[in-house]
Amino acid sequence: MRIVSLLPAATDIVAELGLAEHLVGRTHECDWPPEEVASVPVVTGADLDQNTRTSREISDAVGGSTHSGSSLYTLDTEALAALSPDVVLTQDLCEVCAVSYEKVSRAVRLLDADTRVLSLEPRTLDDVLDCLVTVGELLGVRERAEQRRADLRDRLERIRRSVTGRARPRVVAIEWLDPLWPAGHWVPDQITAAGGEPLLATSGEHTKPMTWEAVRAARPEVVLVLPCGFPPERTLRETELLTRLPGWTDLPAVRDGRVWVLDGPAYFNRPGPRVVRGAEVLAHVLHGVRAGTAVTADEAGLFPGAPGR
Numbered sequence: 001m002r003i004v005s006l007l008p009a010a011t012d013i014v015a016e017l018g019l020a021e022h023l024v025g026r027t028h029e030c031d032w033p034p035e036e037v038a039s040v041p042v043v044t045g046a047d048l049d050q051n052t053r054t055s056r057e058i059s060d061a062v063g064g065s066t067h068s069g070s071s072l073y074t075l076d077t078e079a080l081a082a083l084s085p086d087v088v089l090t091q092d093l094c095e096v097c098a099v100s101y102e103k104v105s106r107a108v109r110l111l112d113a114d115t116r117v118l119s120l121e122p123r124t125l126d127d128v129l130d131c132l133v134t135v136g137e138l139l140g141v142r143e144r145a146e147q148r149r150a151d152l153r154d155r156l157e158r159i160r161r162s163v164t165g166r167a168r169p170r171v172v173a174i175e176w177l178d179p180l181w182p183a184g185h186w187v188p189d190q191i192t193a194a195g196g197e198p199l200l201a202t203s204g205e206h207t208k209p210m211t212w213e214a215v216r217a218a219r220p221e222v223v224l225v226l227p228c229g230f231p232p233e234r235t236l237r238e239t240e241l242l243t244r245l246p247g248w249t250d251l252p253a254v255r256d257g258r259v260w261v262l263d264g265p266a267y268f269n270r271p272g273p274r275v276v277r278g279a280e281v282l283a284h285v286l287h288g289v290r291a292g293t294a295v296t297a298d299e300a301g302l303f304p305g306a307p308g309r
Helices: 008-016 055-061 077-083 101-109 125-138 142-162 187-193 212-218 232-238 275-287
Strands: 003-005 023-025 044-046 073-075 087-091 116-120 170-177 180-182 222-225 259-262 300-302
Touching (some): 125 142, 125 187, 222 275
Parallel strands (some): 003 087, 087 116
Antiparallel strands (some): 170 180
16 A cells, blocks of 8 residues: 555554555655654645744735635645555645645546545544544554544543533634634634633634734633644744734733643644644643643743743
């Protein structure tokens, strides 16, 4: 079985199913697990360097407040053809988060091979876990996939039990800094599982930009900063996009030192099995409880300038 993954979350799933050795191609953003994917050939590139552009510049480049512009990513169709994949894993959920499904479909039609294309479209936390079985069935390991899904569901249940009976703080999760964008899809489910009340976005929702006035009116007790595609060190370069907003210091979350910078790409932005770890991280952030392995400073850090920092 020769697998090309054009979605980091799909690469995570393949590894979770114990099939990483069958990966023959990946995107330039597929980085987990590092020891298993580092040597896999890359078949995509980026038209925009996110490390040198501001959040506003990136947003404007991909379509501004609608996020309906063309994908940021290029696909090396010649390299894809040379790999002769049996299976190509892709998505059609967000054109700016991965190579577009249309572009992949055109490329596969040009291949002189019987290549199967699977597009993953999860919107909720349950959908994300079900993707393991969808992929597992296509790759001939359905039973293994069902067991892994059951294991992940057990971890989620442990998280829910660990926060049972605790007060549920009001939580705003920020998926983009400029313009401000709330985290939708499965993130509200992660917050709920970890004992919080998600604000400004609902489970499964494909969100749109929010006003700062809406955030202020919501009076969140916790703010999660987890921009799409930004590891924490990249997020920290633009903290003033929040701190300069009028009334920032008046938010209950800011006054109480409950603003957190999280690793979005690892645990929140990508619909792969590590979203369960994200919920474990949130149980620590929201309630100080340990629902899995200990949460590290790399996984969750207090926002600069918070009381006690």
